[in-house]
Amino acid sequence: MAPERAMQIADTFDLRALPADFYSNPYPVYSLLREREPVKRMPDGALFLTRCEDLVSVYRDAQRFSSDKKVEFTPKYGAGSSLLAHHTTSLVFNDPPLHTRVRKLIMGA
Structure with a gap:
């Protein structure tokens, strides 16, 4: 995937509407999200976490x-x-x- 295309997908990232080319190689998009927006708010208000340490923190915090x-x-x-x-x-x-x-x-x- 070209860097420009990965940037475009990362900028408009929505799990409910991912383009077909994302599925063939999602890793450049994930990398951009980790670098630029590790906690990405989805259009529906949900949060998409891209860093392992953030996921572990959330997983271990059942109170919040x-x-x-x-x-x-x-x-x-x-x-x-x-x-x-x-x-x-x-x-x-x-x-x-x-x-x-x-x-x-x-x-x-």
């Missing part, structure tokens, strides 16, 4: 960056519904200590 989706999903699926239970009991949607306990059980299997 919770994976628990009960608050978000309860209005969508209804309190007590089987869909709510299904979408909120997955390992990825749980914070420590439940996440840690279940992960240890799975890792030992």
Whole structure:
């Protein structure tokens, strides 16, 4: 990918609308994002993190960056519904200590 094209994609980066040429070689775009905008705000307000140390910090801070989706999903699926239970009991949607306990059980299997 030409540097100019990588810059253009990085400037308008949106996970929901990536051009086809991004998929064949995304690394120049990722490199530019890490250098110029390591925490990129997406058009929908979400944050896209590009540096490993930032990702590790977020992953380890369940107080500020919770994976628990009960608050978000309860209005969508209804309190007590089987869909709510299904979408909120997955390992990825749980914070420590439940996440840690279940992960240890799975890792030992």
